[in-house]
Amino acid sequence: MDRPYTVTDIMRFLPHRYPFILVDRILELEPGRRIKALKNVTINEPFFQGHFPRTPIMPGVLIIEAMAQAGGVLVIESLPPEKHGSLVYFMGIDKARFRQPVVPGDQLIFEIDMIKSRGRAAKLSGVATVDGNRVAEAEVLASIGEQP
Template identity: 55%
Template sequence: MDSMVNETETGKAIDINRIMEMIPHRYPFLMVDKVIGIIPNVSAIGIKNVTINEPFFQGHFPQRPVMPGVLIIESMAQTAAVLVVETLGPSAEGKLVYFMSVDSARFRKPVGPGDQLSVHVFKERSRGNVWKFRAEAKVGETLMAEATYAAMILDN
């Protein structure tokens, strides 16, 4: 078995090195540190360890650091992109995933330094290179944000 991909009780776990082979995002815009419980063509859970060292905290907000909601949505999209590559196989590695729509986005509670954000992504459907997902972002068992979104997978 590849040392970067491990089996868990609920599916595969993929580490940061493998994620960077699968999707083109890089620091400071890589918003997922690992993916656990990945079930190809079904679901995945992305983990983002939120630290005070995140560059966005310098200005959002210095007195009360809050992870921007759009970056929580981006974490959802990147987790979904890993799920897509895992589903489609090596031919999909490094392809770009473009948002087509974000619907029903709700931000329930702020995410801040020290939080571990778990992003639960569920594939709703796919047709050709268009995929639709539903996602929830949680800290522990607390729902922080949720959204449905569509993305198009393209060659770079």
């Protein structure tokens, strides 16, 4: 990786768009091994309107979704170049744990490791931190689909 991937770069790999693209930058990437990504959590996020109006907290399910999106970039970048453009489907979550709330102003850092990849399936292990403190973790299962 020559430089961090911006959100524009990330959108080359993921079909997600605003308001559902939840990764702002890829900081480190070792295809087939690991990825480190970042999400800036701002009060402008549409989910804060209802979760919760007087005490905004990022929903845990969206933290896991952001982790899965970062993992999706890792999976795609681990494929041969002719397979880039394939869709990666989120298939399951194991061992999800939430340790502390994520609030506006936080910067989420995701560190995702590829546990194994075989055929069209991948298993990833992820940790989300804020200021070096673990806020969430999970194992994510993904399936590689056809190119659209």
